[in-house]
Amino acid sequence: MNEHTGDIDRLAVMLHESSRIVVFTGAGISTESGIPDFRSPGGLWTKYQPIEFQDFIASEEKRRESWRMKFATESVLADAKPNKGHQAVADLYQQGKLARVITQNIDGLHQISGIPATKIVELHGNATYAKCLDCGKRYELAEIKRQFLQNEIPPVCNVCNGFIKTATISFGQPMPVLEMQEAESETLNCDLFLAIGSSLVVYPAAGFPRLAKQNGSKLVIINRDETGLDDIADLVLHQEIGISLATAVKKSLN
Ligand SMILES: [Zn+2]
Incomplete structure (x- = not known):
């Protein structure tokens, strides 16, 4: 043995x-x-700078960048078994x-x-769907992607107008x-x-x-x-x- x-x-x-x-x-x-371990050398976060939560809240440009990054990298998760x-x-x-x-x-x-x-x-959290940061309503990524690719306007909640973000806990988020x-x-x-x-x-x-x-x-x-x-x-x-x-x-x- x-x-x-x-x-x-x-x-x-x-x-x-x-x-x-x-x-x-x-x-x-x-x-x-x-x-890939996103934090390791060569991981996605060394290629794409992670967006801190405070910046996501404060800046429309950061929200746009965050969604661009999400849709550029989503196949890694979508293909995984x-x-x-x-x-x-x-x-x-x-x-x-x-x-x-x-x-x-x-x-x-x-x-x-x-x-x-x-x-x-x-x-x-979970990167396979999104949520409104204010009321918590769940959104599917396919639906957000369709709209975002048309105009690159960062999505907001159709109930409360809050910002929609992937349902992950970002750096700087409690x-x-x-x-x-x-x-x-x-x-x-x-x-x-x-x-x-x-x-x-x-x-x-x-x-x-x-x-x-x-x-x-x-x-x-x-x-x-x-x-x-x-x-x-x-x-x-x-x-x-x-x-x-x-x-x-x-x-x-x-
Ligand atoms: Zn909402």
Whole structure:
């Protein structure tokens, strides 16, 4: 048995023994679906300067630039499919073991993998649709795109005239209060906290695994590189995510 097999077997046992698992996911789970980590070198945000929330609010030109950028890059998200890692998390849901997915990702791939939206907390929102910043009305991107490409006028809400923005949390935008509360309460109630594909250095998100561990949960980290919390974890796998997690979930059923 090599070292990797041993770690996957240990994870399988922990999955088997757990009944309220929180799965926390970062960009690393989705890079295996071809979605670049937007913050990494070569990522989209090094090519397109991200627009800060205050600038989006203050400037029509910034809103226009934001929508241009959105439609120039949308195919990356539109073409992406869930991979083995997402599917393994969905399998935990099917087994009734998944308390909640808490994700930093904005790609909607957990939903597409078959996990209901009510089981997913999106800390940074969702880039696959848009919302009015004032009344929260949802807008589909196809509808906005059709109008925007005609005149490049940044869209406003047809109910309240508020600015429409992709439903993501931008730089400078406050973290969503309800989502943060839900994430915290699930973290306090879980018996296994599985942190996948996140470097666990960006707060407040990185506080959740620490909180889980302090509250008596086991903590497992799967990430290609070292993370900020490797030293407090019960098990750390520096391995490819999809195949490792899929293997462990399958073994946990035996
Ligand atoms: Zn509105």
